[in-house]
Amino acid sequence: MSRILLADHSPHARRIGEFILREEGYDVVSVSDGGTALSRLAEVDPDVVLADVVMSGVSGYTFCGQIKSNPLFRHVRVVLTAGVMDPYDPEEAKRAGADGMLQRPFEATEMVRVVAPLAALAQRDREGFLTPAPAASGPGTVDRAAIRAAVAGVLGESNSDIIEAITERVMAAIGAGPRRS
Numbered sequence: 119m120s121r122i123l124l125a126d127h128s129p130h131a132r133r134i135g136e137f138i139l140r141e142e143g144y145d146v147v148s149v150s151d152g153g154t155a156l157s158r159l160a161e162v163d164p165d166v167v168l169a170d171v172v173m174s175g176v177s178g179y180t181f182c183g184q185i186k187s188n189p190l191f192r193h194v195r196v197v198l199t200a201g202v203m204d205p206y207d208p209e210e211a212k213r214a215g216a217d218g219m220l221q222r223p224f225e226a227t228e229m230v231r232v233v234a235p236l237a238a239l240a241q242r243d244r245e246g247f248l249t250p251a252p253a254a255s256g257p258g259t260v261d262r263a264a265i266r267a268a269v270a271g272v273l274g275e276s277n278s279d280i281i282e283a284i285t286e287r288v289m290a291a292i293g294a295g296p297r298r299s
Contacts, residue, residue: 119143119144119145120144120145120165120166120237120241121144121145121146121147121163121164121165122139122144122145122146122147122164122165122166122168122233122237123147123148123149123155123158123159123162123164123166123168124139124146124148124167124168125148125149125150125151125154125167125168125169125170125178125181126150126168126169126170126173126199126222127150127151127170127172127173127174128170129150130223131170131201131222131223131224132148132150134223134224135224135229136148138224138226138229138230139229139233141226142234144233144237147162147164151173151175152169152173152174152175152176152177152178152180152181153174154175155167155173155176155181156175156181156184159185159191160190164194165193165194165195165236165237165240165244166194166195166196166233166236166237166240167181167182167185167194167195167196168197168199168220169182169196169198169199170198170199170200171198171199171205171206171207171211172200172201172205178198179198179207179210179211179213180214181196182196182198182211182214182215182216183213183214183215185215186215187215193240193241193243194240195217195218195236195237195239196216196217196218197216197217197218197219197220197232197233197236198211198216198218198219199222199224200219200221200222201221201222201223202221202222204222206219218232218236219232220232265285265288
């Protein structure tokens with residue numbers, strides 16, 4: 119079953135979105151603002167994110183860009199949502215890497231038409247992502263900078279001490295050894 123993270127400032131939109139998606143068999147986690155969505159992203163581990171473009175804290179565009187720039191979430195598909203009167207910018211959505219757009223109030227048929235194929239693609243990509251890669255040979259095959267960037271994408275750059283600690287533990291866990299200066 120695919121998991122959906124629904125991030126929207128409107129309680130009504132969250133209730134309607136949850137109802138439609140759960141009726142289709144999706145596991146739905148909803149939050150009311152971008153900061154909470156960002157902080158819960160790794161915990162929820164969604165296949166699809168529905169992100170309101172006008173959320174407080176972190177906008178849907180920014181949230182989408184952060185997901186798309188993080189290798190840990192490369193399987194996640196992002197659908198931006200906007201109300202009829204919300205300022206939606208298709209160019210900004212494209213720059214952020216959005217996979218789709220839904221207008222509120224949500225309409226069940228349209229929501230399913232947009233979300234279902236994206237959830238299927240995310241599941242396919244997740245399975246490929248989780249398939250172990252062939253064992254690498256020789257030193258230097260693990261890119262510490264890429265691991266650090268992925269950790270920073272989840273935690274935010276302001277947590278540099280925590281980022282370094284997690285990066286070191288990941289490097290040790292995969293057998294890449296301690297940091298080389």
